[in-house]
Amino acid sequence: MRILENNFYIKYVKKFFCAFVLLAFSFSTLAQDQKRISVIQDSLKLTLADTIDIRLLTELSTLHTFSNGKLSARYSEEAIKLAEKVDDPKFKVLAYQTAAHNFTSSGNYSSALRYDNLALENDIALRDSSSIAMDYNNIGDDYYDLGEYDDAFFYFTQSLRVAKEADDTLRTLVAMHNVGRVFKELGQYDQALSHLKKSMKMSEQFNDKEGIPYSLNEIADVLFRRQKYDSALMMFMDALTLSRKEKIFLLESVILTKIAGVHVVKNDFSKAKAYYDSAYAIHQKSENKLGMAEIELGRGDALMREKNFDDALQKVEASLALAKSLNARVLEIKCYNQLSALWELKGDHSRALSYYKQFKLLEDTLFSQDMQGKLLRDQVRFETEARDTQSAREQARLVDALKKQQFVRNILVVVMALSGILLITVYRSGQRRRKINMLLLQHQDEMEKRSEELERLNQVKDKFFSIISHDLRxxxxxxxxxxxxxxxxxxxxxxxxxxxxxxxxxxxxxxxxxxxxxxxxxxxMDKLNLQAAKINIHRIVEENIQLLIAVQAKNIKVLNNVPANAIGFADSNTINLVIRNLMTNAIKFTNDGGVVKIDAEERGHEWLISVKDNGVGIKPEVLNILFDKTAPYTTRGTANEKGTGLGLILCKEFVEKNGGKIWAESAEGTGSTFWFTLPKAN
Missing domain, CATH: 1.10.287 (Helix Hairpins)
Incomplete structure (x- = not known):
């Protein structure tokens, strides 16, 4: 669910062209968009201010979104050029948001993401909280449509936080709705329904007519995934009626596709075909390639159930080609799974296995332990922020109560001045209260410390099992x-x-x-004990070279340039793990034919050891967080090797526990060098 703000030009044009503005304002009451388009085009021919032209162009782009995608894109591009020429953040935001909306309508979510990020940068400069909340939501929506659910969850919860702080009801209910959509995709249906129903209730309370069909559509989708097909179909039909009434064309096409899917599983293929055709016509009009690809996959599923395998194969392969061109990884996963099932039914087990492998590989990439770990951290952060907000409110109420008590106490002081006995009594009572408050504060501090320790141990446990459960599978x-x-x-x-x-x-x-x-x-858990002793660094490097050369599949030359007399004083097991992890990383991010060198030189009372490669290098922003244990970073290697993000964190902690330091230097495209120091043996 995306938000687009394109309020017309009254605020910025009035002082220049009052008559023109009054005419333009009257368009909002006209029923026919064509008249509106015609007058705006005539207005563009006049010599007006650039800021007025930007608003006219964005209005035209929006009006053509679902009728002429190419013309809409052209108006959007002209608005962006003019906004960047004016160099006013307000108009840049308007142009960027319009372009992002245009790309979303055509299914090009990667391009939409670029312009939504540009809009966010300018809104941050303007310090417009409501618009920032909208940008966070739109960026989350782009990541959701690309299948990046961890990033989508992060931006949706950020939008919810900012919207609540700004007391913006519309953006709060939209963010709540979108958080529910992420839970739905993750299979957490109870959580999803909780958020979606809260969002729909807010839409009903604040007369948000567009929000209700969006919520009905998502709730119906949850029912469909729980195989409650009749209930889902009834709710989809209600959502379709409301979306048509509000003229939400993009939502209408989505609902039509889902209704067709329900009829497919109910084996009513004639109705399924009719709904797919209706949805396809809307997507063709707006040139939404992703929507057309999803329909082709649905048609393929229907044909497969009818045992028309050849036509089904043609439809699914067409859908896969479009998914690859759009980088739509969720749809690509569905296509591989469907192709695996098709070839299995056709009796070609070898091809079925091949497509099944591609399905599992892409699914493992998309739903990796890194993504699940990040989702877990964001979910904990989101729930913690909610608790912190509640705690802040409780604290505010407590402060208010204390102020009232102080006021009452001041009155009593005046009264106590007239009565010595009453003064002594109240004073002693105050002393007792202060002692009790001190005891309560001390008890609260102890409880908070225990809670933090338990939370830390719980996070360790959750991280451990989330990674194990994924990678062992x-x-x-x-x-x-x-x-x-x-x-x-x-x-x-x-x-x-x-x-x-x-x-x-x-x-x-x-x-x-x-x-x-x-x-x-x-x-x-502070359970690791180190035993420092003399270690031969040259021998440890050589042993790891022999081990890694035996298991790695790439043709990479690994050179041991460590002097034979390089004797350090450290724990051999932990230093062995450090050297192995650094060498594994170097091999992982080096292409076939590359070289990895391990060197060591004396620096006073230390050995300076380096692991250097001529691989792909590291971006500066990534280099700054490589050793951050609060947010482990990982990415796939040049041969699609996987990682957990724990290796470099372990290296840092092990080197520091052995009295050394570790750092990295890198230039993107030319390779990286990791350095660490160890004490020399006496």
Whole structure:
């Protein structure tokens, strides 16, 4: 659910062209948009101020959004050029938001994200809280449509926070609605329904007629996913009626597609086809390629259920091609899954397995442990902020109560001046209250400390199990798939070696993950004991080279330039893990044919050790957070290798516990060098 603000030009034009403004204002009461378009086009031919032209262009772009996508985009581009020429943040925001809305309507969410971010930058400069809340919501909506649910959740909750602080009811209910949509995609249906129903209730209370069909559509989708098809269909029809009444064309096409999906699972294919055709016509009009691709996938599902496999295959492949061109990863996952099922029904188990692997790989990438960890952190942050807000309100009420008590006490002081006995009595009573308050404050401090400790331990536990539950599933699923194919006799003997190698790589990754997780957990719980002794750095590097060369699949040359006399004084197990993690990272982000060098030189009472590669390098903004244990960062390597974001955090803590320091230097595109120091042995 996206917000677009394009209020007409009264505020900024009145002092220049009063007569023109009155005419323009009257358009808001006209029923026919064509008349409105004609007069605005005539106005553009006049010699008016640039700021007036920007508003005219954005208005034209919005009016053409669902009737002529190319013309809408042209007006939007002209508005952006003019706004950047004027260099006024207010008009930049208007132009950027209009462009983002235009791209969203055509299914180009990556481009929409770019302009929504530009709008946010300018609104921050303007310090406009309500508009900032809207920008956060729109950015979250872009990430939602791209399938980046962790980023979507972050921006939606940010929008909710800012909207509540600004006391903006519309943006609060929209953000609440969108948080519910994320919970729906994550399968947390009770949480989703809670947020969606709250949002719809707010829409009804504040007469937000457009918000009600949006909420009905999402609630119906939850019912559909819970296989309550009849109830879902009734609610979808109510949402469709309201969306048509309010002329919300983009929502209307979405609802039509979902209604068609309900008829597909109910095996009523004639009705499904009719609804798909209606939705497709709306998407064609607005040139929404993503919407058309989703309909092609739905048609393919219907054809497959009718056992028309060849036509179904053609539809799903067409949908997949569009999904890839738009970077629509959620739709791409659905296409791979559908193709796997199709080829299974056609009896081609080899192709079915191939598409199933692509489905699992992309699903693992999209719903990685990093995304789930980030979602967990954002959810905890969101709930913590809500508790903090409630606590702040309670504290404000307490302060108010204390002020009232002070007022009463002051009155009593005047009265006590007339009565010595009463003065002594009240004084002693005040003393007792102060002692009690002190005891209560001390008790509160102790409870807060205990709560923080329990929260920290709980976060460690949640992080540990969320990562384990995700990454252990991948190799087990792969093994289960292979065993199933073996049982069916679908794997040839000569293919067995290839599948075994793939499983070996997955289990090697899982073993490394578990080792890092266990060490990380011991660190968090202060259970790791270090035993410093003399260690041969050259030998440790050489052993790790032999180990990593044996398991890595890329053709990378690893050079050990550490002097043979490099003897340090540290814990051998932790330093071995540091060197192995740094070498693994270097190999991970170096392309085939690259070189990784490990060097060491004496610096006073220390050894300075470096791991250098000529790989892809690191962006400056990422370099600043590599060792931040509050937000582990990870990304896939040059061969799509996975990571957890814990390796560099472990390196930092282990090096520091051994009396050294660690840092990194990098230039994007030319490689990276990681440095750390260790005490020399006496």
């Amino acid at each position: 991948s190799p087990i699923n792969a093994l289960a798939g292979l065993l199933d194919l073996l049982d069916k006799g679908a794997v040839k003997p000569e293919e067995m070696h290839l599948h075994t190698q793939e499983l070996k790589v997955r289990f090697n990754h899982t073993r490394t993950l578990l080792n890092n997780l266990l060490d990380w957990t011991l660190l968090q």
